[in-house]
Amino acid sequence: MFGKLMIGATALLLLAAQVCAETIEDKVAVCAGCHGADGKPVDKTIPTIWGQQAGYLYIQLRDFKRGDRKSEIMQPIATQFERDDMLAIAEYFSQKPWPDLGQPRAPKDVAAKAITASASVGCPACHLDRFQGDGTVPRLAGMGRDYLAKTIADFRTRARGNNPGMSDLMLATSPDDLAALVEYLAGL
């Protein structure tokens, strides 16, 4: 038991030393496993973080650490980081080019439906013109379709609990309109 404790403690110390000594490239190496070595996520339900707004990325890391946003994968990773690490990681990825996921543009009728729905609850007031995002508000243009659909669904059930304002807006929008928005945003 004592031996096990010692091994565990040594491992923790090594991990701590590693975190301190790491360069930014070391710190973000783990991210590529899911978010993609070339910025294209390995799974369609994983978000694009290359070229994403730095403020948004920082807030998500902060919220994973606090437990305000739930994820069995992201929470232990974010827990290692202090605020300055999070800001540096966020800045690092925000400076990468946004990847082209090759998603088709939405047909005209779908786009028109999406734009009407978006105007109704005022999406561009925060996500800005052409859904580029800014500061703590994410870029949505060209985000993976499946991730968008999953996130909207999670907002509606409040499974994604770290932005109740977004949950309110998604609940006030019909599933039909939201489906159109997903198509539209993915294809921008």
Place this chain on the structure above:
Amino acid sequence: MHVKGLAAFAAAVGVGLLSGAAIAQEVKQEKQSVLGNANVPPVTQEQLNAADKNAKDFLLTNGNYAQTRFYPGKQISRDNVRNLHVAWIFQTDVKESLETSPIVVDGVMYVTTSFSHVYALDAKTGQQLWHYAHKMGPITVYCCGPNNRGVQVLGDRVYLATLDSKLMALNAKTGEAVWTTNIADPELGYSETMAPTVVKDKVLIGTNGGEYGIRGFVRAYDAKTGKQLWNFNTIPENSVGVWATKDATGRDMHRNIQAEKDMLAKIGDPYAKLGGGVWQNPSVDLATNRIYLVVGNPSPDLDGSNRPGDNLYTNSMVSLDLDTGKYVCHFQYIAHDVWDLDAVSPTVLVDVKDKGGKTIPGVIHAGKTGHIYVHDRKDCSLIRFSEAMVPQENMWVLPTKEGARMLPGANGGVEWSPIATDPGQALAYAINLHQPMTYHVETSAYPNGKLWLGGAFKVIPGEKQSGNITAVNYNTGKIAWQVNTPEPMIGGILATAGGLVFTGEGNGKFAAYNSSNGKELWSFRAGAGVNAPPSSYMVGGKQYVVVGAGGNTQLDYKRGNNIIAFTLD
């Protein structure tokens, strides 16, 4: 996005596919400040005090400390305004929502853009003298666009409040930063979009954040050092009030007072995260040394279940002592608001008729409700309210989960847009929105500085929207004239001694109207939304009118990056 990153992106997708938005992003983040040399004399307090009589300059955001937006020059008049033409167009580096009020000091103009950029321009030619490109921190939290509404100059300094909640003094001649003070933590939902008001070596500033559970304030900072001099919390520790059941116009607001009292007993006073942002400049009464401001909505906007009481001083006009920030009086328009029909358009000081017909110092405010409210400046009491400038329907139906239809929509009425007045005609000019909406309520806990609406206000697709320019006689409350516009209006308006009012629309139209009857006398198409307040000034013996044409984020009007000055042949 770095230049390097952009090049890689361009290579990957082909330059031809680069969107305007990507380019705009590039400009916003990479543009560096360009220092320069603006040959401008220092602005004295005496000049600022007399701004209402000065046709050469436009020294304060709303023209003068009374905020009349009445320009005293009359070279451009009803007789010749048809000959108005473009003197110059300056293109800023930022193509995003443009709400700036141009300030003019002795032939030098100061304008701002979204993301807190400042430009000094030659007011005669439009030539750039310097450009301050704010290095924005990564954390910005704002509800309604990355806007900035302008700067003010005192001495040889230009005062700016930034989106990442900093207050700055720049060198008026060169654009160099002199000092920077952190106002509040943007991570908790604080941001700045308003122009500061500078008076008697104090820089007065409010805060945004009513959609994020902040505790609002107005502060005075030392103009020389940036040190805080006083703070007034717009939400007092006792925010409960008098359990008002009727609004300022006497209509029942359908409050469940018993349920609120029960909640108060359970959770205590909700003051700490109750919102109460201050979006616009206070007016300053130099004779009594008092300021008058309006306080915005409570947080969360649509859900009143966890904020029992009147939620003082949200949705109120408040008067403070200029030197100390101490409370003098207030008047609340809507207690316990659950519609975001709050108070945002700046107050104006004019002499008004009281109920007995006697002329007294008054203060007026145009509400999102669509009424212009007329108050006694002495005690803030309400003398009268105007006829409604927009359709009202189903007031005050409570928001529901499914959505309850009510007019006006949550943007008003009159949004943040400053009004203008012509004291000679006792008229106030307001631009209005008509946007039918449904009001939806949801309950959630305080989300640590995130968007906290407590539901949603939804524009009803298919229902006709419109706007109007309305002239109201503030001594009677009657509408003198009204011009309907095809789209809801947001931006601002200017009245002049030439018998004109100037204002713009989201479709790019900028026009002059006869200030006595609303007849359109001249118009221009700017190519992007004209959603900013116009200013006027003289240089080289000629009068100019200037306005920003950059569209609007909140109403998603076509973006542009133009500052356009007009003059006569």
